[in-house]
Amino acid sequence: MTEDSFFQWLFQRLPAAGKDVVIPPGDDCAAIRWHDDKLLLVAVDQVVGGRHYVDQGPDATPPALAGRKLLARNVSDVAAMGGTPLFCLLAGAFHQGCPEAWLKEFYGGIVDAARDFQLQMIGGDLASTSLDDVASLTILGEVPANEVITRGGALAGDALFATGTFGNSFASGHHLHFSPRCAEGRWLAQQGLAKAMMDVSDGLLLDLSRICSMSHCGACIDLTAVPRRSAATSIAQACSEGEDFELIFAVAPDKIAELQQRWPFANTPLTRLGTFDNSGLLRDQQGNTLAARGWDHLSPPPAGE
Template identity: 55%
Template sequence: MTEDSFLQTLFARLPDPPGDVVVPPGDDCAALALPGSDTLLLVAVDQVIGGRHYLNRGDNAATPRQVGRKLLARNLSDIAAMGGIPTFCLTALGVAPEQDDAWLCGLFEGVLDLAHVHNVHLIGGDLACTCHDDVSSLTVLGTVPRSQVCLRSGAQCGDVLFATGAFGASFESGHHLIFEPRCGEGAWLAERGFARAMIDVSDGVLLDVQRMAVASAVGVELELASIPIRPPCAKVEQAVVGGEDYELLFAVAPDRADALMAEWPFADTPLARIGRFGPEAGTVKDANGGALGGPGRSGFDHFGMV
């Protein structure tokens, strides 16, 4: 069983959502219609677990401030993938018995520091003590105009696949603790109408672009040589399956690709064309038509490498 297969089984058992659920489970965020408004409310939840999402023991253990920052940042990345603006958050923390007040306060400082940068307000939550490792969960809210919301399912044959940033070695380089969620970039892409479909990369380029391909009923041809690699990763084959990159992948109409490159206003955020969408729904291939991915070679899955 994989994470995706379990979720599909779960989704099949859910009743049809009410009419105000504009985007149901299966995308980066849920989206709810607000009464009397053309604005959608975005809702996402994510967690970080000690020993899984960060080192919590030893000389290289993450600081509590880094843990708190990552907790909010990975949620903000989901809002970015929908083209939204984050607004509020709530936390639910399960704290390991060995942690003291200073650790807990440090975690919240990490959340609040990044929240201040993105004008996000912490409005509630819950605290408990665990029997073992720390488990920290955060729910983030955001907004996006209904006409601008970006889904995984909008890519069309012929669209160009773009990516922000670089990929690979996120854990080894420390990127997973210090990455900048692409909220400004995602909102700009949505507002300007460049992104037909978008997803953030949390589980690896191969796995996440395949999710976009499945949702859009198209295939993907990746130009591996065009994918930026983050040091110390040395091979693109490793870079596309590592995960925890928190960059954006998005589909752009072919007649707007050059305009995107010319108008891109984010000088500190690299932008690269890394592929194209085509037929053969749900497949991911290289430029020579060879299949990419497969068991143990697609990306990160909490139920085992896929």
């Protein structure tokens, strides 16, 4: 079982979304008709001790950074829809005996990040657990209805672009310090330059395969064009490790030049990685089929990895 196969099963079991649900389950956020010409974006993501941050030992993640990561990961999902984050609610369950200082630093990291990302924490829930710590954050944001960008809008012939660099996120600490691409996502939406978009959390190829399946297309990717975090980062790491929290998006052929000329984010690399096609596959420039490798909570990596 994979996450994708499980969610396919789940989505079939769910009743059809009501008329006010403009974007149903399966995208980075759900969208609900809200007010005027705006959609309310809603998403929830968690961090689990030992899974998303190191919770024990000398390399334990500073709790403020684990908290910051929790919020930033959710903001990244709003960015991927072209939206602006507004509010969040935080539900946490922490092991009995969790030190007061740890808890205050964890929450403090979220409060500080909420200030930086300009959103308000408006509620939550606190519980104890006998197992690993889990904190789940629900984020609410907004986007003009005519600007929202889903995973489903790519067409054969569109160019595939990415922000930033890929790979070595965990080893480099990027997964704790990244800036969600909110300004970039918002700009792409406002300018009407991205037709399909998502943020890369599970790995470039696995998440690209999700844009392709939602868009009913395939893609050809130039693996040598994938910008890597450092000289030591391999192509395989850049393609499949995940937690890059960069945006990948589809751009119509007649908008490519405009995008490249007008890209206003001098500190955010913008790279063309390839082209969407009708193959239904992921392929490299030599025509080899690429496996959509990446992080999957339901299929543990083969022994030795």
